[in-house]
Amino acid sequence: MRPELVKTLAQIVGDAHVYTGSDRVAPFVTDWTRRFGGPCLAVVRPGDAGEIAEILRACAAARVPVLPQGGNTGLVGGSVPAAGGNQPPVIISMLRLTDLGAVDELSGQVTVGAGATLGEVQRHAVRAGWRYGVDLAARDSATIGGTVATNAGGVHVIAHGMTRAQVVGIEAVLADGSVITHLSGMLKDNTGYDLASLLCGSEGTLGIITAVRVRLHRPLGRTTVSLIGVGSYAEALELMSRAGIASESNAPGSRLLAAEVIDAPSMDLVCSVADLPWPLEQRWSIVVLLEIVDGGDGSGLPLDESADAVVAFSASDQERLWAYRERQAEAYGVTGVVHKLDVSVPLSKLAACADELVALINTLPDVDTFGIFGHLADGNMHVEIVGPAADDLRADLAVLECVSRYGGSISAEHGVGRAKAAHLHLCRSAAEITAMRAIKGALDPQGLMNPGVLFV
Ligand SMILES: Cc1cc2nc3c(=O)[nH]c(=O)nc-3n(C[C@H](O)[C@H](O)[C@H](O)COP(=O)(O)OP(=O)(O)OC[C@H]3O[C@@H](n4cnc5c(N)ncnc54)[C@H](O)[C@@H]3O)c2cc1C
Incomplete structure (x- = not known):
C-alpha cells in the first residue's frame, strides 16, 4: 500500500x-x-x-x-x-504556495499563499505603503501558514495583537479533502462559527491552511529603540509601565511598540556568541529593550538622569540594539540541545514567578546554563535550560508546574506541539480538553492530521 x-x-x-x-x-x-x-x-x-x-x-x-x-x-x-x-x-x-496578492487599498488587506515567508509578506506590505503587524526573528524562514497554525506572537503583540488578530479570512483543506474558502475579509460577517479563528493555533491538527487574508496597518512613523539596565523584574515592569504612559503623554499619537527583557546570563551569552560588546556602562541583572513610536526624537522614553541606557535613533543603530534580543535563540542554540520553555503569566505575577523560576532552576540537577529572555509586555518569558539530556524532562516539568501555580500558560506563543502535549492539563481544564478533542474528532475522524501534536 x-x-x-x-x-x-x-x-x-x-x-x-x-x-x-x-x-x-x-x-x-x-x-x-x-x-x-x-x-x-x-x-x-x-x-x-x-x-x-x-x-x-x-x-x-x-x-x-x-x-x-x-x-x-x-x-x-x-x-x-x-x-x-x-x-x-x-x-x-507548503513552500511552493507563495502567491502574494495585490494589497487592497480600501480595506488595507492582502491575501497571501500559506508558504510565503513572513519577511516576504512584510516587504510586500511595505512596498504598497502598509505594514504587517507580526514580526519575529525567524521572519525569513517562517511562513505565513506556519505563523497562523501556531498563532505566532513575536515582538509587536502589545501594539497589534497576535497572529489571530491579523487574520480576516482563510482557505484550508480539511482531512477529507474538502476545501473551505472564506477570503472576502469582511469586517462584519456573523454567519456562524469562525473557522479561520479555529484554525489559528491548530498546529496542523485540523486542516492545512493554503491561503490567508490578513489586515495591514498604516506605517507608524519614526521610532526610538533603547536598552536600559535595571536591577530586577519588578523594576523592569515599572519601567515598561512608565514607558507606556510616557509615550502617550510626551508625544501625542505615540505608543509603545515593543518591550522586551533579557537577563544577565542571556546577555553574556549573546555577547560572547555574536561577538557583541556589553552595551551599557554597568553590569545589570536585567536589560530592558523598549521600542517606542515617538517621532524618532526619544520623547517617549521614561528615562531620568541616573538611567544607564543607550538609545538608537537611526535604523542601523536600532538593528544593532535589537541584535541583543533577536540573536538569543541562536546564541543558546550553539551551547547544545536547549530545553526551551515558552511560558506566560499575568503581568501582576511576572516578577514573583520569574524570581521563583530562577531560584528553582538553580536547584535542579545537571543544569549547566540557563537564562530568561522574552516579551515583557506580554508577560511572556522564554526560559532556556542547557545541560539535561534531550529526553530528561525533569527541568521542563518543574518550570511548567511553577508557571501553572501562578495561573500562567505553559505555551505563550510557540504552541503545544509534541513537547507539551502531555502537560496540557496544567493550564486547560478537563472540560476544555474534552471540547477540543470533540472538535478534532469531528474534523479529523481518522486522526490522521499531525497525530501526537496537541494531544497525546
Ligand atoms: C530564531 C527563532 C525565533 C522565533 N521567535 C518567535 C517569536 O518571537 N514568536 C513566536 O510566536 N514564535 C517564534 N518562533 C517560532 C516559530 O518561528 C513560529 O512558531 C512560526 O510561526 C513557525 O512557522 P513555520 O512556517 O516555520 O512553521 P513550521 O515550524 O513548519 O510548523 C509549525 C506548526 O504549524 C503547522 N503548520 C505549518 N504550516 C501549516 C499550514 N500551512 N497549515 C496547517 N498547519 C501548518 C505544523 O504542522 C506545525 O505544527 C521563533 C523561531 C526561531 C527559530
Missing part, C-alpha cells in the same frame, strides 16, 4: 516534487532545535490547494498520517515526525 501511495503522490504533484531518499528528506525531518525528529514516508511539495485536496484524499484512503510543514522553525516539535513513530507521516511542505 505504501509504495502505491508514493506513486499516487507523484502522479498528483509530479515526480520532481516527491522526496523519499534520506538525503532529500533530511531538512524536513529534524526540527530547528535538533531536539525533535523522526522518519517520514515521503515529503511532498504541492503547488496549490487542489493538489493538497487530492493528497489528503489519497492519504485518507491509505490511512497514512499527514504533517503540514512551513519553514520548520517551530520550537515545540510539531513541524516534524515523532521519533520512532510506527506510522511515518507524509510531510506536506
